[in-house]
Amino acid sequence: MAEFLQLVFSGLTVGAVYALVALGFTLIYNASDVINFAQGDFVMIGGMGTVFLAAAGIALPLAALMAIVGAVIVGLLLHRLAIEPARGASPVALIMITIGASIFIKGIAQVVFDKQFHSLPAFSGDTPIQVGGATILPQSLWVMGVALGLFVALYLFLEKTLLGKALLATAANRLAARLVGVNVTIILALAFGVSAAIGAIAGVVVTPITLTRYDVGTMFALKGFAAAMVGGMGNPLGAVVGGLLIGLLEAFGAGYISSTYKDAVAFVVILLVLFFLPRGLFGGRSVERV
Amino acid sequence: MAAKLLNSRLATLVFLAIIIGVIPYLAPSAFYLRVAAVVWVFALAALGLTVLMGYAGQVSLGHAGFLGIGGYAVAIGPAQFGLHPALCLLIGAVIAGVLAFLVGRPILKLKGYYLAIATLGFGVILSLVFHSESQWTGGPDGMQVARVTLFGWRLSGSANWYWVTGGALLIGAWLALNIGASPTGRALKALHDSEVAAAGSGIDVSAKKLAAFVIGAVYAAVAGGLLAAMNGLITPDAAGFMHSIELVAMVIIGGLGSVLGAVVGAAFLVVLPQALTFMHDYEQAVLGFLIMAFMIFLPAGIVPTVRKWLLERLS
Amino acid sequence: MSLLSVEGIGISFGGLVAVDNVGFNVEAGQVFSIIGPNGAGKTTLFNLVTGIYKPLRGRVSMAGEDVTSLAPHLLAKRGMSRTFQNLQIFFRMTALENVMVGRHMAERSSLLSDILGLPTAGRQNALTRDAAMALLARVGLTDVAEATAGSLSYGVLKRLEIARALAAEPKVLLLDEPAAGCNAVETEAIDHLIGEIAKSGVAVVLIEHDMKLVMKISDRVLVLAQGRHLAEGPPREVRENPAVIAAYLGEHGTREADRAHG
């Protein structure tokens, strides 16, 4: 039982990060139909930015805030300088642009920051908490708490605010949204900005656990994309469930099956899910409209 | 007239043959032949994606996995079973084809980004196997490939490999052009635009997709085998996610569905890092910037854009 | 035995019954029209018949053979061909290539000969091209043969779809609003074309909003309302059916019916 619980803790911690990255994917996909492969790099900017600003003598909370703002600026620039000018390009071309952006961001990061691994001090110390024979770090609770908080905030934003509804409307039908007076360009920029912020916040809270480096974004993008897809692209709840599912699968795969093939275990399950639910867990049934 | 020439299969092949034939006379040193040979090999792998993605419109983010199968076949066959490398190249192609046939049917039922993540997962699993089964594959540091002897002639050196890979690319391009212009190619391009209408015209959509997937896998496996034999080494990274992305980038940057596009795209991504070495620390940033810039300004890819421009100029 | 026979077919989406217990028979050489207001389930009915949706109830048979739930490409092989309400054109291909795809089933060349570019593949291409050109001529699109389909107008594409459907040499042809978006001259040409097709022995099933066209060329008319069978019979009978006028056409419909008279 203690072992099971330990694996659950491990899976939920990692899964919460995947969920946050997947949420970022979902938001941008909803607003613009673009799969943003630079999503993981926002996580990196959040973590690395905080590390370097803190090293420059800025207090940690302020450093984190500045790093998040920095990520948002990068997200807005990405939209303004790379996505917006390519409007009307095919989805593959847009994906290629975001991959190029990801390489570009990494390329800049390795010069601005460096190529070494870095860490941040845990927010509430490193003393593990004992639960039913298993242990969990206070920082893991931070990660899960922040993930939950961001999900709820995003949900409220989308459902309860006018701006959020405008975003959903744009997602549903861009032309119609434009006709009823929604400024689609601003909405798209908003989606990129919020996604970048979510990614960067994830980066700040997770760095004390997973460490960070200029190129950690690739791994986060890969897992986050998988999470978003298995949950059902475009569905925020699906993103969260998908992220936690992959985190748990990796933990159980490593704990019970084979640590070598834990990634394979996760992907085999993803493939099986998609074979039976071709649009993910929450993607709904597809009806072909012809 | 000009339009006809630009669209003709023969013109494309002749053009490619001239390029391949002329480079050795312009190259200042064997290094240039090495770079060109790498371009030819990756172009060959990318041609598989031209058929799969360009013609049939089915994304694969795990294509490098098949490249790995070809590479490891050429590495493992001679080392463990004493087989001739040329035979192993064939065996690798067959294994890749059969594997693609087996996994293709369920995977290709998925569409769009769901297909992308499924193929990505498949590629990740393959590269994990290459990574982990050390007793067969030599593990993460890779496996050495015995030098190839063909009819008593020891195949080594950039110049020899230049001609082998160049020849393989020409054959690959010829086959891809044939497919494109045939009833099969028409069926693939049709289901790319509308699966419903293609099925309504009597096209067995899933069988055709599967055929394209198998063809794409065979291309990648042959390219992987050549790459391994040429380098004398194959590493699991060759089958990794980043290489899959790179292959997709090649066909998109060059121009989706264009045979020459695959070659140009491969040249773009192989030559660029060589050309950017003087940028030192900014190499990666400039590479990323150029990929973005090309896709923003030439979203249809280099070759189709140039072709269109030429056609407009000529008419 | 009818060429196309549909019995008690039905489907629902998420609890909403879209088509309920509909049946009809179409004979060779007949033009059979399906009318009804928007949302009546006409296109859904087409999708059920052509295998795009799997019916929950009922059966479809061709010349007595049960073809219910058969995959679309297998139905095509048995001689069923269709066009689409919101165009399913191969936009990246030329008009000619679109029709050439329609000849797919007539093409005799193996995957291997295609890959190797054997002479058989070349000969087959030539044959297909000639047949496709003839069909383009038949719908009056010879001059746009080499144009990319994506660059053509809606009315032209409607005719292109018919040519592609005809390329399959169907026994049963289902046309979903072939005259939508067409001007009077184009409608006239389509009217003429449908007549010719039927005359050649093809069973034509037609969904159309242009009542004038429907009344003029149909042998029989089926009226759908809210997914249900409301009336069926020769045009005149249906037009004068009080249930159709009252319950379905309503006041607006009456006017429309009057126009159809004139």
Added chain:
Amino acid sequence: MRTSVTGRWALRAVALAAAISTSLGSSFALAADPVKIGSVVSATGPAAFLGDPEAKTLKLYVEELNKKGGLLGRPVELVLYDDGGDANKAKTFATRLVEDDKVVAMVGGTTTGTTMAMIPVFEDAKVPFISLAGAIEIIEPVREFVFKTPHTDKTACQKIFEDMKAKGFTKIGMISGTDGFGKSMRAQCLKVIGDYGITVLVDENYGASDSDMTPQLNKIKNTAGIQAVLNPGFGQGPAIVTRNYAQLGITLPLYESHGVASKSYVDLAGPAADGVRLPAPALLVADKLAADDRQKAVVMEYKTIYEKATGQPVSTFGGYAFDGMQLMVKAIETAKSTDPQKIRDALENTKDYVGVTGIYTMSAKDHLGLGTDSFRLLLIKGGDWVIEGK
């Protein structure tokens, strides 16, 4: 037609790049023709944390050397390429060094994979190549032109097992990275472990980019009879292992490998690193070396220069590059020639070279020339290194 434009463009791009790189090179040519030494390292990509200090060290070394008047009265030109950790690219750059840049010697090859890809190029061209990668396959069997500076994994394993044996541990748990380093070291350790009468009860793995190893460590925790744990791996993995180890409250002695012998491991692992033991070269404990230690002078010199120039702490990997370059330079001096064959012969005859990694004595049978005595067993205490034993 259409590609003739792009094709020519591509060719021109290569030619242009070559022209620029040569002109850049010649800009710091002094009076005489420079001695060209090539290098291909993984300054980016997954092995960047190794390749980056290597690249910096090589550049610094050559700079200093030129300040002192160069080599054989000629300036030294370092032609440095970044392979990004990709074996295929490494081979292309190696070809470029040999065919285009015409280097007389090569110091580089960050990972075993890239090194193995480059070996045939230098063997064929008969240009001496000192690799900076760990695996024993690089020098066993001996290849005429291939040498290396890093300790082999085998010596590290032996050093660790010696200590375990001395402390009376006979049953251990193992958790290895699945990267090249971890896998290779795991295999080497399993090969020699029998000599020390030690058995492995649990043998776990983790991926190079994994961010949580508690599931694997939990298995070790729940296995009875384990007396110590060994973690062959490099990069961030061991730091996370160390943290998770503390998180799970495992109190068994933990042995890390020379792959994390750097200050950054201690920083990343934080207080959890307290009590961890690992084999490391003298470089790490430069200031704690006895005054009469033969390595003291060279180690202090490298450490001072590197840390002053880069602002980062020295790592073992930069040290490998330092020794590689210094060995090559000494060989060129001894040979009094830039003829690759003569450099190679001088290199093979290296006797008693005192480097930052250890004291090298090479021979026709040994192209590394380091023994277990080149390692010191260190204990981490209060965030600092303590030399254990001798």
